[in-house]
Amino acid sequence: MNSLDNIKLEARNFTSESDEELETKIAQLFKGGVGLLGCIAFIQECKNTNLAEARNLALSMDVFKNDKVTNEFLEYSNTEHKQTD
Secondary structure, three states, X not given: OOOHHHHHHHHXXXXXXXXXXXXXXXXXXXXXXXXXXXXXXHHHHHHOOOHHXXXXXXXXXXXXXXXXXXXXXXXXXXXXXXXXX
């Protein structure tokens, strides 16, 4: 199972000197069933960075640029939602 704890542990054990290797790893995780948020958590833990930077890095990767669900999520999250009474 790809629990958050397992994802973070795997990130701590992942050693990479290049963004290309990280992107390959993220693509493997995503294609293996880890969702966008799990991949962001992996990047955040691996790079020891804040959530916003990890999110931006993840979304710049080809695996997410070409994913329909991710793009729908981004469209939804970038749309201003007004609550009507």
